[in-house]
Amino acid sequence: MTRTLMTTTALLAAIAGTAQAQTAPEVLETYADIAQAKYEDSLIAARVLRDAIGTLAEQPSAGALQAAREAWVEARVPYQQTEVYRFGNPIVDDWEGRVNAWPLDEGLIDYVEGDYAGPSDENQLAALNVIANPTFELSGEEIDASEITPALLQDTLHEVDGIEANVATGYHAIEFLLWGQDLNGHGDGAGDRPWTDYAQGDDCTGGNCDRRGAYLTAATDLLVSDLEWMAGQWAEDGAAREAVTEDERAGLSAILTGMGSLSYGEQAGERMRLGLMLNDPEEEHDCFSDNTHNSHYYDGLGIRNAYLADYVRIDGTRVSGPSLADLVAADDPALDAEMRQRLSETMMALGAIKTAAEAGFAYDEMLERGNAAGEALIMGGVDALVAQTRSIERIVAALDLGGVEMEGSDSLDDPSAVFQ
Amino acid sequence: MKRFGAIALSVCLAGPASADVDAALDRHILPGLDAFADAAAKLERETAEDCRAEALRPAWNAAFDAWTQIGDLRIGPSETGALSIAFWPDARGFTPRTLSRLVAESDPIVFDPAAYSDVSIAARGLYALEMLIHDPAFADYGRDSYGCALARAISSDLAGQAARLEQAWEEAFAETLRTAGAPDNAIYLDEDEAFRALYTQILSSLDFTAEQRLGRPMGEFDRPRPTRAEAWRSGRSLRNAVLAVDAAHALAKVLADWPLPETDAAVARVHEAAAHIDDPSFQDLTNPQGRLRAEVLQQAVRGVRASLETETGARLGITPGFNSRDGD
Numbered sequence: 001m002t003r004t005l006m007t008t009t010a011l012l013a014a015i016a017g018t019a020q021a022q023t024a025p026e027v028l029e030t031y032a033d034i035a036q037a038k039y040e041d042s043l044i045a046a047r048v049l050r051d052a053i054g055t056l057a058e059q060p061s062a063g064a065l066q067a068a069r070e071a072w073v074e075a076r077v078p079y080q081q082t083e084v085y086r087f088g089n090p091i092v093d094d095w096e097g098r099v100n101a102w103p104l105d106e107g108l109i110d111y112v113e114g115d116y117a118g119p120s121d122e123n124q125l126a127a128l129n130v131i132a133n134p135t136f137e138l139s140g141e142e143i144d145a146s147e148i149t150p151a152l153l154q155d156t157l158h159e160v161d162g163i164e165a166n167v168a169t170g171y172h173a174i175e176f177l178l179w180g181q182d183l184n185g186h187g188d189g190a191g192d193r194p195w196t197d198y199a200q201g202d203d204c205t206g207g208n209c210d211r212r213g214a215y216l217t218a219a220t221d222l223l224v225s226d227l228e229w230m231a232g233q234w235a236e237d238g239a240a241r242e243a244v245t246e247d248e249r250a251g252l253s254a255i256l257t258g259m260g261s262l263s264y265g266e267q268a269g270e271r272m273r274l275g276l277m278l279n280d281p282e283e284e285h286d287c288f289s290d291n292t293h294n295s296h297y298y299d300g301l302g303i304r305n306a307y308l309a310d311y312v313r314i315d316g317t318r319v320s321g322p323s324l325a326d327l328v329a330a331d332d333p334a335l336d337a338e339m340r341q342r343l344s345e346t347m348m349a350l351g352a353i354k355t356a357a358e359a360g361f362a363y364d365e366m367l368e369r370g371n372a373a374g375e376a377l378i379m380g381g382v383d384a385l386v387a388q389t390r391s392i393e394r395i396v397a398a399l400d401l402g403g404v405e406m407e408g409s410d411s412l413d414d415p416s417a418v419f420q
Numbered sequence: 421m422k423r424f425g426a427i428a429l430s431v432c433l434a435g436p437a438s439a440d441v442d443a444a445l446d447r448h449i450l451p452g453l454d455a456f457a458d459a460a461a462k463l464e465r466e467t468a469e470d471c472r473a474e475a476l477r478p479a480w481n482a483a484f485d486a487w488t489q490i491g492d493l494r495i496g497p498s499e500t501g502a503l504s505i506a507f508w509p510d511a512r513g514f515t516p517r518t519l520s521r522l523v524a525e526s527d528p529i530v531f532d533p534a535a536y537s538d539v540s541i542a543a544r545g546l547y548a549l550e551m552l553i554h555d556p557a558f559a560d561y562g563r564d565s566y567g568c569a570l571a572r573a574i575s576s577d578l579a580g581q582a583a584r585l586e587q588a589w590e591e592a593f594a595e596t597l598r599t600a601g602a603p604d605n606a607i608y609l610d611e612d613e614a615f616r617a618l619y620t621q622i623l624s625s626l627d628f629t630a631e632q633r634l635g636r637p638m639g640e641f642d643r644p645r646p647t648r649a650e651a652w653r654s655g656r657s658l659r660n661a662v663l664a665v666d667a668a669h670a671l672a673k674v675l676a677d678w679p680l681p682e683t684d685a686a687v688a689r690v691h692e693a694a695a696h697i698d699d700p701s702f703q704d705l706t707n708p709q710g711r712l713r714a715e716v717l718q719q720a721v722r723g724v725r726a727s728l729e730t731e732t733g734a735r736l737g738i739t740p741g742f743n744s745r746d747g748d
Contacts, residue, residue, distance in 0.1 A: 117517060122511060122512065122513055122648075161643075162639065162640060164511075165512060261742060265742065265743055265745060269746075274503065277503050280514065369538050370535075370538040386499070390607070392742070393613075394613075397612070397616075397739070
C-alpha cells in the first residue's frame with residue numbers, strides 16, 4: 001500500500017502539472033492527434049481501395065483483382081493500429097462493428113462451398129446468399145434486394161435477425177468478396193476467388209457477377225463514409241476528441257482501458273488463444289486472405305504507440321508528443337521501464353508470427369491440431385500480451401484513476417454480442 | 421459496463437482488515453479443484469463401465485456441479501485450462517459441428533487417450549459431453565459404437581485435465597499467489613496484486629452469470645434466444661447460474677476476513693428470485709412472465725456484484741483488473 005500511495009501522490013502532482021514538463025492535457029491531446037492521424041490514414045487507404053474496386057467492377061481482369069487485394073492489405077495496416085481506441089472510447093466501440101465485424105457467416109453474402117455449415121439453429125440466414133437472391137424473406141416479410149445499395153447493406157442486412165455473424169459490411173465482407181472462401185483448410189493457400197466472378201456476360205463465373213460487383217462497390221463506399229465519419233470525430237471539435245480531453249482522469253482511463261482490453265480479453269483471448277484451441281482454420285481474424293499475422297501485429301503496434309504516443313503515418317511522417325509513458329516515467333521510472341519492456345516483448349512475439357507467416361507458414365497452418373511449432377508461436381504472442389496486461393494494471397493502480405465509470409466492450413453491454 | 425469498476429476515493433481506509441489469500445486457497449479454491457478432480461475421475465470410471473448416455477448423466481451432473489465451484493476462475497493454470505474443460509458460449513456451433521465431424525469420419529483419435537488432448541476444445545470437456553449424452557442427434561449410441569468410444573475419450577480426457585489442473589494449482593500457482601511481493605515473485609509484486617487477481621475473478625464470474633448465463637438466452641425483449649442458454653439440453657441453466665453465484669459468494673467470504681452483510685443479503689435475493697423461475701432450462705423466456713422473472717434474477721446477480729464491490733474492493737481501495745473474457 002505504501003508504495004502505491006506515494007506513487008499516487010506524486011502522479012497526481014504530475015497530472016496537475018505542478019512541476020512536470022508533461023501534463024495530462026498534453027498527453028490526451030497527443031492521444032487524440034494520433035487517433036485523428038490513424039483514422040485519416042485508414043480513410044486515405046480505403047479511398048485507394050475504392051478506386052481499385054471501381055476498376056475491378058468496371059473493367060474486370062486478373063490484374064484488377066490482384067490490385068484490389070493489395071490495396072485491401074495495405075488498408076489494414078493503419079486500421080488495425082486504431083483498434084486500441086476501441087474499448088476505452090464509446091464513440092469508437094459503438095461504431096466499430098460496422099467496419100471490422102468478425103467472424104462472419106459469409107454465406108449470407110455470396111455462394112459458399114465445401115463444409116460451410118449452412119443455416120443453423122443460431123443463424124437461419126447463414127446461407128442466404130443475397131447476391132444470388134434479389135428478394136428474400138425475413139421474419140415473414142419480403143425484402144427487396146433488387147438494388148444493392150449501401151443502405152441495404154447497413155440498414156437491412158448487417159447483423160440481420162440480431163445475429164452478429166451476419167456481417168454484411170466492413171473490411172471482412174470486402175475481404176470475402178476479393179478472396180472468397182479459403183478452402184485449403186490447414187494447408188497452403190488463401191481464398192482463391194477467380195477474377196471472372198466479376199466478369200461480364202458469358203465469362204461470368206459464380207453467377208450474378210453484376211450484383212457481386214455492385215455489392216463490393218457498395219460495401220467499399222460504406223467503408224469510406226464510415227471512416228470519414230470517424231476521422232471527423234477526432235478532428236478539432238470532434239466528439240471523440242472532446243470526450244477524452246474534457247476530463248483528465250477519464251481520458252487517461254480511456255487510454256489504459258483500450259490498451260488493456262485489446263491486449264487481454266480481445267487479442268490474447270478471443271482472437272488468438274481461443275482460435276488456437278478450436279483448431280479451426282476459419283478461426284483467424286483475416287481467414288479469407290490469410291493476412292491474420294499482420295492484423296495481430298498491427299493491433300500490437302497500435303497498443304504500443306498508444307503508450308509511447310508515437311505513430312508513423314502511411315506517408316512516413318511521424319505524429320508524436322507528450323505521452324502516457326512520460327507521465328509514468330516522471331514518477332516511477334521502473335514501472336515505465338517495465339511497461340516499455342513488455343510492449344517490446346509483445347512486438348517481438350507478434351513479429352515472430354509475422355515472420356514465419358511471411359516465410360510461408362500461414363496462420364491457419366499454425367492452428368492445426370497437433371502443430372506444436374504453430375502453437376508455440378501463437379502462445380508466445382498470447383503470453384506476452386497477458387504479461388503486458390499486468391503492467392497496464394499496475395499503471396492503472398499507480399495513477400489511481402478512481403471513481404471513473406468507464407464504457408466497456410459490447411460483450412458486457414450487449415450480452416448477445418459475445419464471440420462476435 | 422465499467423471496466424475497473426466504481427473505484428471510489430477510498431484509498432487506504434483499509435485499517436486492520438486484510439485480505440486472506442491463504443484462506444481463499446485453502447478453504448475454497450484447492451478443495452474445490454480436488455472435488456472436481458474426484459468427480460471427473462468418477463465420471464471416467466462410470467464411462468468405462470457403461471458408456472451409454474443415460475448411464476453417464478448422474479456422474480456428468482456431479483462433475484458439472486463440482487466444476488461450478490471453481491470453474492469461473494481464469495487465472496494461472498485455469499486461464500487456459502478452463503477453456504478446454506468448459507467451452508461455452510459456442511455462438512458459432514463449433515461443438516455440434518466438431519462432434520459430427522469426428523463421428524462422420526470415425527476419427528481414430530478417440531482410441532488414443534493421450535492424443536485426444538490435441539482435439540479442438542469444441543469437442544472436449546463438459547459441454548461436448550453434454551451434447552453427446554443429451555442431444556438426440558448423438559445420444560442414442562450403443563455400447564460398441566463410435567459414440568461410445570467418443571464418450572470414453574472425452575471422459576478420460578476430462579479426468580486427466582481435472583487432475584492436471586489441480587496439480588498445477590497445488591504445486592505451483594497457489595504458491596505464486598501466497599508469495600505475492602516476495603523478491604522472486606515476478607507475477608504479483610505485492611499483496612494487493614494477489615488480492616486484486618482473486619477479486620477480479622469473483623467480479624468477472626458475477627458479470628458472466630448476469631450477462632452471459634442469463635443475458636444470452638434473454639436476448640432482446642422481442643427476440644428472446646432460449647436455445648442460447650447454457651446447458652439447456654440437460655436442464656442445468658438455472659442451476660449453473662445459482663451455483664456460480666454461490667461459488668463467487670463463498671470465495672469472497674473467505675477472501676475477506678470481515679463480515680459482508682450486504683453481499684449476504686444480495687445473495688439471498690438471488691436465491692429468492694431463482695425460486696420463482698419455472699423452467700430450469702430457461703426455455704420459457706419466450707413468454708413475458710418467464711422473461712420478467714429472469715430479469716429479476718439478473719438484477720439480483722448484478723446486485724451481488726455491486727454489494728461486493730462496496731464491501732470488499734472499495735474498502736481496501738483496490739479496483740478490479742482486466743477480465744479475460746472481456747473480448748467483444
